[in-house]
Amino acid sequence: MNVITIENKDFLLKIRSDGSAESLIHKATGRECLDLSTPSKLFSITQDRPFNNEIKLAYCNKRTEFEATSVRRDGDKLIIGFDKVLFQAVVTLKITDSYVSFTLSDYIIPECAFRDLCMTPPPITEFRLMKLNLKKLKNFGQWLNVMWDDQVAVNLLATSPYERIDSEKTPSGRALTADAVRGIKLLGAGTALIVSSPDTLLDRIDALEKDYGLPKGVEARRGKYINTSSYWVRDLNPSNLDRHIAYCKAAGMKLMLIYYKSIFVEERGYRHCGDYFLQDCYNGTEGLKAMLDKIRAAGIKPGIHFLHSHIGIKTAYVTPKADPRLNKTILFTLTKDLDEKDDVIYVDRSPEFAPMHPQTRVLHFDNELISYESYTTTPPYRFEGCKRGHWDTEPQAHKAGTVGGISDVSEYGATSIYIDQNTDLQDEVGKKLADVYNLGFEFVYYDGSEGVNVPYEFHVPNAQYRVYKLFEKEPLFCEGAAKSHFGWHILSGGNAFDMDDKNLVPTEEMLKPMIAKFPLNQAPHTAKDFTRLNFGWWDYFKDNQPDSFEYGTCRAASWGCPVIMKGVLEAMDANPRTADVLETMKRWEQAREQSLFTDEQMLAMRDPDREFHLLRLKDGSLKLTEYFPVTDARSALRAFVFTEGGYSYAVMWHRTDKGILKLSIPDARLLDSIDGEETAICENGFILENRVYLKTSLSKEELSLALKNACLD
Numbered sequence: 001m002n003v004i005t006i007e008n009k010d011f012l013l014k015i016r017s018d019g020s021a022e023s024l025i026h027k028a029t030g031r032e033c034l035d036l037s038t039p040s041k042l043f044s045i046t047q048d049r050p051f052n053n054e055i056k057l058a059y060c061n062k063r064t065e066f067e068a069t070s071v072r073r074d075g076d077k078l079i080i081g082f083d084k085v086l087f088q089a090v091v092t093l094k095i096t097d098s099y100v101s102f103t104l105s106d107y108i109i110p111e112c113a114f115r116d117l118c119m120t121p122p123p124i125t126e127f128r129l130m131k132l133n134l135k136k137l138k139n140f141g142q143w144l145n146v147m148w149d150d151q152v153a154v155n156l157l158a159t160s161p162y163e164r165i166d167s168e169k170t171p172s173g174r175a176l177t178a179d180a181v182r183g184i185k186l187l188g189a190g191t192a193l194i195v196s197s198p199d200t201l202l203d204r205i206d207a208l209e210k211d212y213g214l215p216k217g218v219e220a221r222r223g224k225y226i227n228t229s230s231y232w233v234r235d236l237n238p239s240n241l242d243r244h245i246a247y248c249k250a251a252g253m254k255l256m257l258i259y260y261k262s263i264f265v266e267e268r269g270y271r272h273c274g275d276y277f278l279q280d281c282y283n284g285t286e287g288l289k290a291m292l293d294k295i296r297a298a299g300i301k302p303g304i305h306f307l308h309s310h311i312g313i314k315t316a317y318v319t320p321k322a323d324p325r326l327n328k329t330i331l332f333t334l335t336k337d338l339d340e341k342d343d344v345i346y347v348d349r350s351p352e353f354a355p356m357h358p359q360t361r362v363l364h365f366d367n368e369l370i371s372y373e374s375y376t377t378t379p380p381y382r383f384e385g386c387k388r389g390h391w392d393t394e395p396q397a398h399k400a401g402t403v404g405g406i407s408d409v410s411e412y413g414a415t416s417i418y419i420d421q422n423t424d425l426q427d428e429v430g431k432k433l434a435d436v437y438n439l440g441f442e443f444v445y446y447d448g449s450e451g452v453n454v455p456y457e458f459h460v461p462n463a464q465y466r467v468y469k470l471f472e473k474e475p476l477f478c479e480g481a482a483k484s485h486f487g488w489h490i491l492s493g494g495n496a497f498d499m500d501d502k503n504l505v506p507t508e509e510m511l512k513p514m515i516a517k518f519p520l521n522q523a524p525h526t527a528k529d530f531t532r533l534n535f536g537w538w539d540y541f542k543d544n545q546p547d548s549f550e551y552g553t554c555r556a557a558s559w560g561c562p563v564i565m566k567g568v569l570e571a572m573d574a575n576p577r578t579a580d581v582l583e584t585m586k587r588w589e590q591a592r593e594q595s596l597f598t599d600e601q602m603l604a605m606r607d608p609d610r611e612f613h614l615l616r617l618k619d620g621s622l623k624l625t626e627y628f629p630v631t632d633a634r635s636a637l638r639a640f641v642f643t644e645g646g647y648s649y650a651v652m653w654h655r656t657d658k659g660i661l662k663l664s665i666p667d668a669r670l671l672d673s674i675d676g677e678e679t680a681i682c683e684n685g686f687i688l689e690n691r692v693y694l695k696t697s698l699s700k701e702e703l704s705l706a707l708k709n710a711c712l713d
Contacts, residue, residue, distance in 0.1 A: 019068025269415030
C-alpha cells in the first residue's frame with residue numbers, strides 16, 4: 001500500500017493510500033503520537049441520507065458517514081475518495097515550519113454521480129477535515145483541543161471561526177477532530193495540525209494567528225497585563241471618578257473595568273441593551289473620552305464590560321415594532337388569519353417544546369410580540385390566552401401563511417432578546433460598541449456571550465469576533481462569560497467566575513469556600529489550555545475582611561490568575577476595614593509584578609486548607625508566610641498566628657469596629673509591620689481596630705491560647 005508523507009521541521013505524518021493514518025512522529029523525541037491499536041480514517045463525509053439512487057435503494061435513509069477509501073497526493077493537494085460515494089474531495093495542504101493546514105478547496109464530481117437529480121452537488125452535511133486517534137497523554141486542553149505532556153504537544157485547531165473542533169475518548173487515548181459543516185462553511189474551511197514540544201506550542205500558534213489574520217491570542221497571553229487584577233465599577237461617572245480612582249490605586253490595581261451601565265442609558269436588567277445611548281452626564285463622546293483620559297493619567301488602563309448579543313425589551317429594536325432579526329427558537333406558520341384582537345393563534349405544528357416559564361412565553365409574528373398562557377399539542381394546534389402587543393409592540397393583523405415563532409427571550413431576567421446571529425444585526429450592534437471602545441478603552445469583557453443561537457460552538461466565538469474586528473486597536477486582552485474553540489484567540493484572559501452571585505456568596509464568610517469550590521477547582525483544567533481564568537467577580541460587603549480577600553488572591557496568584565474586585569462606594573465607605581482590604585490587594589498585585597514566589601511556594605498556595613499572608617517589611621519588600629486562624633470568622637477579634645525569626649506573631653484586627661483588647665502577655669509588643677517600631681503593650685490592654693502585628697517570645701501554641709482567652713470589650 002502506498003504511503004503519503006507530510007512533514008515539517010517538527011513532525012512527520014504518514015497517510016496510507018486507503019485514507020488511514022499510519023504514523024505521526026514528533027521528530028525531536030522520535031515519539032509516535034498515534035494510538036495504532038485503534039486505527040481510523042483521517043477523512044470522511046456525512047450526508048443526511050444517501051443521495052445516489054442505487055445507494056439510496058440499498059441502504060437505510062438516515063444520517064450516514066462515508067469514510068475515506070483512497071487518498072493520493074498531487075503537489076499541494078490531497079485527492080480523497082470515499083466509500084460508496086461517486087465524487088472526490090480536494091484538500092489543499094499548507095506546510096510551514098510551525099504547522100500543516102488542511103483546507104477543503106474543491107470537489108471532483110463526474111457526470112454520473114448525481115445523474116437526473118436536480119440539485120447542487122455534492123449533498124454533504126459535514127466534511128471531516130481530520131481525525132487523529134492519539135495515545136493518552138497526561139494533559140488534555142478541551143478549549144484549545146490539545147493533548148500534551150512534558151515532551152510533546154499535539155494540537156488540532158481551526159484556521160477560521162467556521163470549523164467545528166472537538167474530541168472524543170477512545171479506549172486508549174483520545175481522538176481529536178475537525179469538521180466543516182454545511183450552513184456554516186464547507187469549501188474554504190480548514191484545520192491546522194501542530195506537533196511540537198509544549199514549550200514551543202504557543203510560538204507555533206502565534207505563527208498561525210499571524211498567517212491567517214486571527215486575533216493575536218498568544219501575544220495577549222504574553223502581554224504585561226494578562227495576570228493583572230481589575231477594579232470593576234458599575235456606577236462610574238464624572239462626579240465620583242476621583243473616589244473610584246483613589247480606591248483603585250489603594251488596591252494597587254492598574255486596570256479599571258467599567259460596566260456598560262456606567263456609560264449607557266439603562267434601567268433594571270438589560271432593558272436598553274442594543275440602543276447604547278450615552279448617559280447625559282458625558283455630554284457626548286468628548287465627555288466620555290475626557291473621563292477615560294483622566295483614568296489613564298492616573299496610571300490606570302480602562303476596560304469596557306458589555307453585553308454584545310442581547311437586545312433589550314425597551315429598545316427601538318423591540319418597541320413599537322419588533323425587529324425581524326431578533327432570534328426565534330421554534331418557527332410556526334399561521335393556519336388562520338389573525339386580527340389585532342384575537343387571543344387564540346392557530347399554527348401548523350405542535351408547540352410541544354414551546355417554553356412555559358411565565359416570563360418567556362412570547363411569540364413573534366411580523367413586527368408584533370404576543371404573550372400566551374398555554375397551547376395544545378393535538379390538532380388543531382393553537383396558542384391560547386394570547387395577549388397582544390406584548391412589551392409595547394403594536395398589535396397588528398397577520399395573514400394565514402405568515403411565518404413567525406418563539407422569541408428567544410434571555411433566561412437571565414427576561415429583560416432582553418437574543419440576536420439572530422445569521423443576520424447582520426450583530427454587526428450593527430457591534431459597531432455601536434466598537435465606536436465607544438475606540439474612544440480609549442484598552443481591554444474588554446464580553447458578558448452574556450452564551451446568548452446566541454445554535455450551533456453554540458460556532459456562534460459563541462463568532463459573535464465575539466464580529467465585534468472584535470471592529471476595534472481600531474486590538475485589546476490588551478479579553479475575557480468573557482462563555483467560550484468555544486475559536487474564542488481561544490479572542491478570550492486571551494479566559495472566563496471569570498461569578499463570585500458576586502448572591503446565591504453562591506450571600507455573605508462575606510462564604511467567599512473562601514466558594515473560591516475553593518469553583519475557580520480554584522477549575523484553574524488546573526484551564527491551565528491545560530495554555531491559558532488562565534479569572535478567579536472572579538468579588539462583591540464588596542460592608543463587613544469584608546482582609547483575610548478573605550487574601551485567601552482568594554493567594555489562590556489566584558498560585559495559578560498565575562488575576563481577580564476582579566467590585567468597587568462599591570457605599571460598602572467601601574462603610575466598611576471600617578476597607579483600608580486593610582485594599583492594602584492586602586495592593587501587596588498581592590505588587591507580588592505578581594515581581595514574580596515573587598518560588599515553584600514550591602506556588603504549589604503550597606494551591607492547597608485550599610492552608611492560608612498565607614504577605615508581610616510588608618519596613619523597606620517595602622514583601623515576604624510570604626503561612627499563618628493559622630485562631631478565632632472564628634464571626635468573632636469580633638480576627639487573629640492569625642505565625643512564626644518568623646525565632647518569634648511568634650499574631651496579625652489581628654477588629655472585625656467590624658474597634659474595642660479594648662485585654663491580653664496578658666508580659667513581653668508582647670505591637671508593631672505596624674513585623675520589623676517596624678515596637679510599642680509596649682498597655683497593662684489594661686490596648687485599642688484594637690485596624691490590622692496590627694503582635695510579637696512575643698511565646699510559642700505559637702501559647703500565643704494562640706492567650707488570644708482565644710483574651711477579652712475584647
